[in-house]
Amino acid sequence: MQNTNLIYHKSVVYGILTILLIPIAATFAYALAQQWGATILPEGFTFDWYLQLLADPRFLAAFGRSLFVCIAALLLATVLVVPMIFVIFYYYPKLDKVMNILILLPFAVPPVVSSVGLLQLYADSDLSLIGTPWILIGTYFTIALPFMYRAIANNLLAIHLRDLIDAAHLLGASTTKAFLLIILPNLKKGLMASLFLSFSFLLGEFVFANILVGTRYETLQVYLYNMRQTSGHFTSALVMTYFLFIFLCTWLASRFNRDARQ
Numbered sequence: 001m002q003n004t005n006l007i008y009h010k011s012v013v014y015g016i017l018t019i020l021l022i023p024i025a026a027t028f029a030y031a032l033a034q035q036w037g038a039t040i041l042p043e044g045f046t047f048d049w050y051l052q053l054l055a056d057p058r059f060l061a062a063f064g065r066s067l068f069v070c071i072a073a074l075l076l077a078t079v080l081v082v083p084m085i086f087v088i089f090y091y092y093p094k095l096d097k098v099m100n101i102l103i104l105l106p107f108a109v110p111p112v113v114s115s116v117g118l119l120q121l122y123a124d125s126d127l128s129l130i131g132t133p134w135i136l137i138g139t140y141f142t143i144a145l146p147f148m149y150r151a152i153a154n155n156l157l158a159i160h161l162r163d164l165i166d167a168a169h170l171l172g173a174s175t176t177k178a179f180l181l182i183i184l185p186n187l188k189k190g191l192m193a194s195l196f197l198s199f200s201f202l203l204g205e206f207v208f209a210n211i212l213v214g215t216r217y218e219t220l221q222v223y224l225y226n227m228r229q230t231s232g233h234f235t236s237a238l239v240m241t242y243f244l245f246i247f248l249c250t251w252l253a254s255r256f257n258r259d260a261r262q
Helices: 002-032 048-054 057-090 095-102 111-122 133-158 161-170 175-203 207-217 220-226 232-261
Strands: none
Touching: 002 048, 002 232, 048 057, 048 232, 057 095, 057 133, 057 161, 057 175, 057 220, 111 133, 111 207, 133 175, 133 207, 161 175, 175 232, 207 220, 220 232
16 A cells, blocks of 8 residues: 555656656757757757857846846845844844744735836936846845745754853853854855855846846846747757756755755
8 A cells, every 4th residue: 555655656746747847858959959840859959059149248248247136135135134133033032023024025015016116216316226236136135035034044943043142152252253153154054045045036037127127237037038039949048048057056055955954
């Protein structure tokens, strides 16, 4: 009976994985095909579409812009969120319930609504933020906040924060020194997992980038949207390159998350 259930569960899992992998495999094959029209299989395979993509300065510029905005937003989130979480858990633990509600707001408010609100807020402002990467960094910070807060908060609960700080105080260390030399090293795994997970999510963000900056600061997703009318082989190569990069970031996040749980 147990073997039958095991076979059934494996069949369901492998069946779902096969269904999910079929469109990815078809996109990859189309990105390598020289021509693929009325035939079942491609007429030939080539890497010309990938070479054309990697040689496109517009793609490289869009990829660089996306990296800059995502990394800047994550650095800002790290500098602000990590000390904030430490203060909440050590000095004001009751605020954790409030924060658990606040971090849901980026998901409760649709990006389209947030974008329209930001446009109305800064359209007539003296700060020229619309169409610049700085407004994207701010909005990406709010997107990364829930991922980082929840991951680091779980990490703090696992390491018994108050016990470590009290032990450091008994040995003569200040709270700041204990945070820098004891707490931060213990948060490294959870922090890295949240950073890679947030990065993979931010790199695929489209609504904020398209509405707030558009082609004035073309990111990778806006570039993909603008190139949708070109060759399908070229677009497939772009999608597969993006997918492989996101897969690598997600794999690194899961690896760090597994190490943090251990």
